[in-house]
Each structure stands twice: as C-alpha cells, then as structure tokens.
Amino acid sequence: MLMIDDAKAQISTLLRAHVDESPYSLNEIAILCGFHGPEMLEGILRGELRVPLDKAMPLAKAIGCDGRALFVLVLKSWFGVELVNTIDEVFTNDAASTVERGWIAFLRDFYGDLMPELTPTLRRRLRLLVSLPG
Secondary structure, three states, rough: OOOHHHHHHHHHHHHHHHHHHHHHHHHHHHHHHOOOOOOHHHHHOOOOOOOHHHHHHHHHHHHOHHHHHHHHHHHHHHOOHHHHHHHHHHHHHOOOHHHHHHHHHHHHHHHHOOOOOOOHHHHHHHHHHHHHOO
C-alpha cells in the first residue's frame, strides 16, 4: 500500500507542476479528459484518488506533460512498482541494453519534457564533448 501511495504522491507532484502552468482551468482540464467535473481531478491532485487508466493519456495531453512518464506512474499506482518494473523489463529487454536504457533514463531526467531533436549540430557537439579528456 505504501508504494501505491508513493506513486499517487508522485503523480500529484507531476500533475500539479503542469496544471499550475496550464492555460486551462481545472474544470476545462477535466472536460478535456472526459471527467464530468473537476472533483475527480482535485482528488487526484491531492493524492487521494488514482488516475483512471483510460484517463492517463488524455490528461497528459490536456496539460502537456510526458504521457509515458504519467502512464508508468498511473500503472504503478494501480498495480504496484514491482509488477510495472517487471513488465517494463520484459517488453524493453530486447529493445535496448541495460547501458542504453541507463542513457535514455539519464536523458529523460536531464531534459524532462523538453527533449531536443538530435540534430546534426547536437550530434557534433556531443561527439566533441565525449572526446574531451575527462
């Protein structure tokens, strides 16, 4: 139960940051997500209620947050960290090595929702950075 409460708190923190910056009111966000009113959203923001699975992606889109990050947290709030981590490991194991997943996690932490496109200029800069003596 504690891990599920932790996930709900993390969801609340993530959503609050985006809701506070949103041009929409809570009522407007609720409507965009398919809720009948803001009450459910208010409970989610307080960390008291879980985001319904079918509302995670519409909610992420409505407030402009990373849909994948939100959906993973929502899954953890419903099914627990261990199961979600197992599912992630099973389905991403062949897609990227442990080292590659570490890089991906670092880049997501570093850039957050503002991941830049990997342009030729950025590639050149990264090559220069990696070649510097450390």
